[in-house]
Amino acid sequence: MEQVLDHVVFAFARLVGSASRLARRGAGLTLPGRIALLLSPSALRRLSRSRRVILVSGTNGKTTTTRLLTAALGFLGPVVSNGSGSNLEAGLVSALLGTPASRAAVLEVDEVVLPRALASCRPVAVVLLNLSRDQLDRTSEVSFHVARWQAALGIYDGSVVANADDPLVVAAVRGGRPTERDVVWVAAGQTWWGDVPLCPACGASWSVPDGPWSCTGCGSQRPEPAWSLVGDTLLSRSGESAKLALALPGRASAANAAMAAAAAHLQGVPVEAALERMRSVTDVEGRYLSSRQGEHDLRLVLAKNPAGWLEALTELVRGEDPVVIALNARSADGIDPSWLWDVPFERLRGRPVVVTGERAVDLSVRLFYAEVPHTVHPDLATCVAALPPGACSVVANYTAFVQARESLARGIA
Numbered sequence: 001m002e003q004v005l006d007h008v009v010f011a012f013a014r015l016v017g018s019a020s021r022l023a024r025r026g027a028g029l030t031l032p033g034r035i036a037l038l039l040s041p042s043a044l045r046r047l048s049r050s051r052r053v054i055l056v057s058g059t060n061g062k063t064t065t066t067r068l069l070t071a072a073l074g075f076l077g078p079v080v081s082n083g084s085g086s087n088l089e090a091g092l093v094s095a096l097l098g099t100p101a102s103r104a105a106v107l108e109v110d111e112v113v114l115p116r117a118l119a120s121c122r123p124v125a126v127v128l129l130n131l132s133r134d135q136l137d138r139t140s141e142v143s144f145h146v147a148r149w150q151a152a153l154g155i156y157d158g159s160v161v162a163n164a165d166d167p168l169v170v171a172a173v174r175g176g177r178p179t180e181r182d183v184v185w186v187a188a189g190q191t192w193w194g195d196v197p198l199c200p201a202c203g204a205s206w207s208v209p210d211g212p213w214s215c216t217g218c219g220s221q222r223p224e225p226a227w228s229l230v231g232d233t234l235l236s237r238s239g240e241s242a243k244l245a246l247a248l249p250g251r252a253s254a255a256n257a258a259m260a261a262a263a264a265h266l267q268g269v270p271v272e273a274a275l276e277r278m279r280s281v282t283d284v285e286g287r288y289l290s291s292r293q294g295e296h297d298l299r300l301v302l303a304k305n306p307a308g309w310l311e312a313l314t315e316l317v318r319g320e321d322p323v324v325i326a327l328n329a330r331s332a333d334g335i336d337p338s339w340l341w342d343v344p345f346e347r348l349r350g351r352p353v354v355v356t357g358e359r360a361v362d363l364s365v366r367l368f369y370a371e372v373p374h375t376v377h378p379d380l381a382t383c384v385a386a387l388p389p390g391a392c393s394v395v396a397n398y399t400a401f402v403q404a405r406e407s408l409a410r411g412i413a
Contacts, residue, residue, distance in 0.1 A: 010036055010043070010097055029082075032097050033090030044089055047096040048121040052104040054263060055121060057114040058129025058169075059142075060308050062087060064248070065129060065256040066108040067284045072264035072274035073104055081106045085285055088113055092121075111145050115152035125159040127263045129188075129256070131168040132195045132307040135334035142168055142195050150175035158182070161263045163255075164225045165190035167213055171200035171220075180223070186262045187212075187225035188255040191314065192307035194342055227265075229258040234271065242271045247282045252311045286405035293412050295389035300408065302401045304333065306342040312395050313347045321391040322352035324383045326400035327359045333398050337362050345370040354383040357400045380404050381412040 036043040054073075056066045063085045070081040080103045082095035087108040096105060109117045111131070118126065128149070131142045146168050153160065153176025162173050164185035173183060193208045204217025214221035228235045232254060234242050244257050257278055264274040283289045289300040303312040316323060329337045337359050345367055353374040355363045360376050367374050377383045380403070384392065396404050 010040075010047075029084050029086040030088070030090040030094055033086075033093030033095075036093050036097060037090060042120075043093050044096075044117070044120040047093060047101075048105070048123075050101045051096070052267075053121045053123040054104070054106050054125045054127065054267070055109045055114065055117055055123045056106065056127045056129070056263075057109045057111055057117075058127075058163075059111060059132045059134045059305065060311070061129050061252060061256045061259075062108040064253060064284045064287065065127060065260050066106055067281055068257050068278045069127070069260040069263055070106045071277040071281055072260055072269055073106060073267060074277055075264075075269045075273050076267065077104065079104045079106055082108055083285070089116065089120075092117065112148075115148050118152050118156045122156075123158055125161060125263055125266055126156070127259055128160065128162040128169050128173065129259060130163055130166045130190070130307070131172070132192055132305060133339065134305040143200075146172045146175075146200060149173075153177055159184065159266055161186060161259060161266060163188045163190070163259065164223045165213070167196050167200050167220075167222075170223060174201075183223075184227070184262055184266060185223040185225045186259055187222075187228040188258045189229055189251065191251070192310050194306055227258060227262045229254055234258050234261055234275075236271075240271060242275055244275060245279060247279055248284070248288055250288075250311065250315045252308075253288075286401070286408075289405065289408065291408040293384060293408065296384050296387065297391045298384065298408065299391070299393050300401070300404055301393055301395045302398070303395050304397045304401075306339050309343040309395075313344060316348070316393055316395070319391075319393075320351055321393060322354070322387045323348060324380065324387075324392060324394045325353065325355045325357075325363060326380065326383075326394065326396035326404055327355070327357040327363045328397060328400040328403075329359045329362075330399045333400075340366040345372055348372045352387060354386055356380060356383050357396070380407050384412060 056062050066081055067083050070079050073079045080099040082091050087110045092107050131145050149172035159182045160173055161184045163169050164187050199206055199215040199217055201220040202218035204215055206215055212222040226237050232244050244254055246253055246257055261271050261274045265271055286300055287302050291298045301312050303309040329335050349372055353372055354377055355374055356377050356379055364376050394404055
């Protein structure tokens with residue numbers, strides 16, 4: 001009887017999603033899941049129980065890592081995923097609805113949702129990327145995530161693939177699993193230290209490390225990694241070596257690929273086979289999308305919080321091309337843009353910069369104090385028109401990124 005009821009509920013949810021898409025009321029990425037959860041609150045557990053599930057969570061890089069891991073696991077057979085980034089419970093349910101239960105699933109999960117997803121999905125593995133400030137009006141400080149992840153990992157009995165270079169992730173994993181049983185540590189790198197001014201284990205003050213981190217107060221230190229990212233090469237503790245050679249640019253993409261490769265290897269995919277499949281990924285939901293618009297060659301970059309902006313700016317300073325920066329502060333972005341003052345925009349000095357978005361004035365004030373000459377324009381089209389012909393990077397936070405991606409799809413020239 002229970003299975004019959006599930007079949008009816010899930011069929012109805014899929015039907016509603018299809019109707020929504022036909023009526024052009026949305027992409028149907030979360031509505032089917034919301035309907036299914038309304039009618040069956042345990043829908044995520046029911047849809048996951050006979051699947052091989054891997055969860056991917058963290059503040060930055062979830063969507064890219066999920067896309068790369070999905071590609072890598074394709075070596076073993078078909079994989080279902082919420083690759084569009086709908087990472088709350090409704091998005092997870094929507095991704096699983098209507099797909100064969102025999103298919104493996106790689107699911108991106110919001111940091112807040114992760115403890116519930118671990119309990120519902122009972123995944124074979126969870127990939128933990130990083131923790132940093134993001135949308136404080138919705139999710140609170142990072143210590144909140146450390147405590148909740150720690151409690152959830154204390155109950156979860158599957159494998160953990162975790163970034164050894166992030167002390168906050170390490171604190172959560174070690175707190176929940178002190179013996180480090182079934183934990184695969186990956187030295188994926190860490191460039192943003194603004195959210196770890198103190199040792200998360202004992203509260204002692206420390207300085208930003210040049211190499212592997214450690215605390216002189218309590219002796220806590222970076223775990224010995226099973227996999228290490230060194231430049232563009234992934235090295236294993238056993239001596240295995242593989243060049244990434246990704247189509248996706250930047251250090252962050254390489255770090256995401258290292259985490260994905262370690263997770264895929266844990267599931268039986270040879271590292272070189274995993275990387276070969278990852279190399280076919282050229283953009284992730286518009287991230288790093290290149291677009292020719294009239295006389296301009298635009299590259300679209302997502303940067304949603306200080307850690308993400310630092311990665312983006314680190315890549316940008318290697319060139320001299322103009323930069324368009326777009327900033328909104330909607331619910332999906334976090335309505336408080338005060339984090340702008342933690343971003344080292346000073347790195348943009350000496351190159352043409354134009355700004356736009358709903359919070360362009362806030363951004364303009366920050367750039368003024370960073371001594372970065374710039375102009376403000378009402379939309380992406382006028383920003384681009386104000387620049388000389390040639391290459392240009394468009395860096396935007398989440399909803400501004402979505403708007404820019406849609407504008408490029410329509411053609412702004």
